[in-house]
Amino acid sequence: MHTAERVESGYSWDPPSLILDEAIEAQRKLLTGFKGNPHVTRRLFEESTSPTNAAISLDGEPTLYPFIEELVREISRRRMSSFLVTNGTMPNRLEEMIQHQTEPTNLYVSIYGPDTRTCEDVTHPMVHDAWQRILTSLRLMGRFKHARTIVRLTLVKEHNMHSPVGYSKLVMEAQPNIIELKGYSWLGESKQRLPISAMPYQSEIREFANEIAKATGYKLVAEDAVSRVVLLARDVNGLGLSLDPQ
Numbered sequence: 001m002h003t004a005e006r007v008e009s010g011y012s013w014d015p016p017s018l019i020l021d022e023a024i025e026a027q028r029k030l031l032t033g034f035k036g037n038p039h040v041t042r043r044l045f046e047e048s049t050s051p052t053n054a055a056i057s058l059d060g061e062p063t064l065y066p067f068i069e070e071l072v073r074e075i076s077r078r079r080m081s082s083f084l085v086t087n088g089t090m091p092n093r094l095e096e097m098i099q100h101q102t103e104p105t106n107l108y109v110s111i112y113g114p115d116t117r118t119c120e121d122v123t124h125p126m127v128h129d130a131w132q133r134i135l136t137s138l139r140l141m142g143r144f145k146h147a148r149t150i151v152r153l154t155l156v157k158e159h160n161m162h163s164p165v166g167y168s169k170l171v172m173e174a175q176p177n178i179i180e181l182k183g184y185s186w187l188g189e190s191k192q193r194l195p196i197s198a199m200p201y202q203s204e205i206r207e208f209a210n211e212i213a214k215a216t217g218y219k220l221v222a223e224d225a226v227s228r229v230v231l232l233a234r235d236v237n238g239l240g241l242s243l244d245p246q
Contacts, residue, residue, distance in 0.1 A: 013065065013066060013067060015067070015070075016067050016070045016071035016073075016074040017074055019071060020054070020071070020075065020078070023054070024050075024051060027048070027049075031045075031048050051080070053080060053081045053082070053083060053105075054075045054080055054081070054082050054083065055082075055083040055085075056068070056071070056072070056082060056083060056104070057083060057084070057108070058085075061086065061087055061089065061090065062084065062085070063084075063086045063089075064090060068084075068093050068096075068097075069093065069096045069097050069100055069102050072097065072103070072104050073100070073102045075104075076102070081105035081106075082104040082105050082106070083104065083106045083108075084104040084106070085108040085110060085152075086107075086108065086109055086110070086137070087109070087110050087112075087123070087134070088109045088110070088111070088133060088134040088136075088137030088138065089125065089130050089133045090133070090137075091133055091137040091140055094107075094137055095140060097144075098143050098144065103144050103145070104147050105148065106147065106148045106150065107141065107144055107147040107149050107150065108150045108152050108180075109137055109138060109141060109149075109150075109151055109174065110152045110153075110154060111134065111138075111151060111152065111153055111154075111167070111170060112154055112160055113160045114160070114162070114163040114164075114165075114166025114167045114169075114170065115163065115166055116131040118159075118160050118162075118163075119134070119160075121159070122156070122159055122160050135170075138151070138170055138173045138174040139173055139174070141174040141175065141176055142174065142175045148177050148178070149174070149176040149177050150176055150177065150178040150179070150180055151170070151171055151174050151178075151179050151180070152179075152181075152182055153167055153180070153182065154182050154184060155181060155182065155183050155184060155205060155208065156184040156194065156198050156200075157184075157197060157198050157199065157200045157204070158197070158198060159194075159198060161200060161204075161208060164208055164211035164212045164215065165211075165215055167212055168211075168212050168215035168216045171218075172216060175234070176234070177233065177234055177235065178231055178232065178233050178234075179209075179212065179218055179231070179232040179233075180229060180230075180232075181205050181212070181229065181231075181232070182227075182228060183199065183200045183201075183202070183204075183205045183228035183229070184198055184199055184228075185199060185228055186199045199228075200228075202223070202225045202228060202230075205223075205229075205230050206223060206230050209223075209230040209232055212232060213232055216232070217234075218232035218233060218234050219232060219233055219234075220232055221233045
């Protein structure tokens with residue numbers, strides 16, 4: 001839920017165009033060996049050298065980057081889709097996107113607890129007003145007009161997998177298109193901090209999702225046991241999703 005080492009930023013910031021250029025070049029170098037793979041067609045290989053989606057997520061908080069709005073705009077200018085995941089602690093970055101009418105294709109806000117105490121116990125925030133910032137970010141989600149908005153709940157048993165009513169109230173603040181309930185997986189560095197019992201069963205995630213569905217009016221539209229995910233949606237027809245969770 002949090003990295004083992006945290007450092008103060010003392011770096012100069014790279015411009016968005018350079019970040020995007022270098023990211024694409026890094027992907028090309030990573031995949032270059034597949035050119036000679038007999039199982040990879042020429043068409044697929046050529047497609048891989050010209051990516052059409054940029055995922056702004058995975059490691060660290062991307063909205064700490066002061067030019068995130070410009071980065072999303074540059075991605076869009078290159079006719080690529082974008083996937084932005086934030087923990088909501090930098091609502092001013094979302095405000096900038098709204099003001100400049102710059103929207104990612106998909107906007108995720110991750111929530112790690114249904115209340116202040118749980119969220120702080122799980123994430124150990126470095127800012128004193130993290131919870132208020134998260135609430136502000138959730139309220140800003142409704143002002144995005146074109147992005148597909150998603151609230152993600154990362155659920156850890158015996159830590160933050162409680163109070164579906166509390167989570168539902170947060171969801172109603174944001175009014176996202178989708179609620180994604182993601183069960184914690186006992187993998188990597190987290191195994192040093194959490195027991196395997198912290199990993200919920202898929203049936204438990206589904207049951208928790210059903211409680212939130214009852215409180216919010218969202219519908220269970222899909223789930224994937226391998227990814228430990230259950231999706232709830234507000235406007236099923238608008239998302240092109242099937243109501244059959246199987």
